[in-house]
Amino acid sequence: MLNSPDEASGIVSRGAAGRVALVGERPHHEEAAACAAGMLTALDVDLDDEHRRDTPARLARALAEMLTPPAFDPTTFDNADGYDELVVVEAIPFHSLCEHHVLPFVGTATIAYLPDQHIAGLSKLAWVVQLFARCLQVQERMTGQIADWLVENLRPRGAAVLLRAEHLCMSLRGARALGAVTTTSACRGALAEDRPRRREWLELVATLPR
Numbered sequence: 083m084l085n086s087p088d089e090a091s092g093i094v095s096r097g098a099a100g101r102v103a104l105v106g107e108r109p110h111h112e113e114a115a116a117c118a119a120g121m122l123t124a125l126d127v128d129l130d131d132e133h134r135r136d137t138p139a140r141l142a143r144a145l146a147e148m149l150t151p152p153a154f155d156p157t158t159f160d161n162a163d164g165y166d167e168l169v170v171v172e173a174i175p176f177h178s179l180c181e182h183h184v185l186p187f188v189g190t191a192t193i194a195y196l197p198d199q200h201i202a203g204l205s206k207l208a209w210v211v212q213l214f215a216r217c218l219q220v221q222e223r224m225t226g227q228i229a230d231w232l233v234e235n236l237r238p239r240g241a242a243v244l245l246r247a248e249h250l251c252m253s254l255r256g257a258r259a260l261g262a263v264t265t266t267s268a269c270r271g272a273l274a275e276d277r278p279r280r281r282e283w284l285e286l287v288a289t290l291p292r
């Protein structure tokens with residue numbers, strides 16, 4: 083079952099620096115395509131058509147792509163200048179797949195951390211969102227996983243994550259609450275426990291565009 087970044091990462095090789103790289107397609111694509119054909123046929127979809135003939139394989143490839151986390155180096159630098167205010171990256175776009183319906187949820191992430199000894203390469207904060215987005219997810223878990231990754235990799239004094247997303251399983255089917263947006267947040271360290279720092283984070287969140 084592909085439900086975590088590690089399991090979903092397909093065929094990988096590890097370089098000298100421990101960097102994980104994708105080197106090939108996952109081995110079960112053909113089997114996935116056959117299953118997709120079976121499911122679509124059972125749903126009365128006629129696959130005997132020029133446009134649809136390869137649809138099961140396309141569906142399998144599309145899902146494999148969205149269930150495969152990216153490989154990246156989590157570069158950090160020494161905080162040589164002793165920067166001691168919040169670092170915030172807003173409006174990081176992401177899409178993931180809800181693990182109940184395997185339909186997308188689409189939105190933005192805001193990441194903040196209070197450095198101690200290390201600062202992150204800024205792009206890595208966008209990469210880490212992709213790392214936990216490209217698998218079957220629930221928004222609450224994804225939010226906490228990003229916060230925990232920051233704690234583990236940066237050892238910051240505090241970290242916080244805010245996700246806002248529209249779940250297509252809730253907006254295009256079922257309740258059909260088109261445009262409904264779900265907000266989740268996770269705070270660690272000083273951003274959870276130090277009142278002035280937490281207030282700073284909450285005030286920042288209040289200024290974010292909806």
Ligand SMILES: Nc1nc2c(ncn2[C@@H]2O[C@H](COP(=O)(O)OP(=O)(O)OP(=O)(O)O)[C@@H](O)[C@H]2O)c(=O)[nH]1
Nearest residue numbers: 180181182183219220221222249251252255256257
């Ligand atoms: N908490 C949480 N729930 C989610 C997330 N993504 C989808 N869901 C919900 O998971 C629930 C699954 O409920 P079920 O009753 O088993 O599924 P369903 O019959 O398709 O439910 P409806 O969507 O209400 O038609 C739904 O309420 C979804 O809205 C998520 O990221 N977090």
Ligand SMILES: [Zn+2]
Nearest residue numbers: 180182183251
């Ligand atoms: Zn869903």
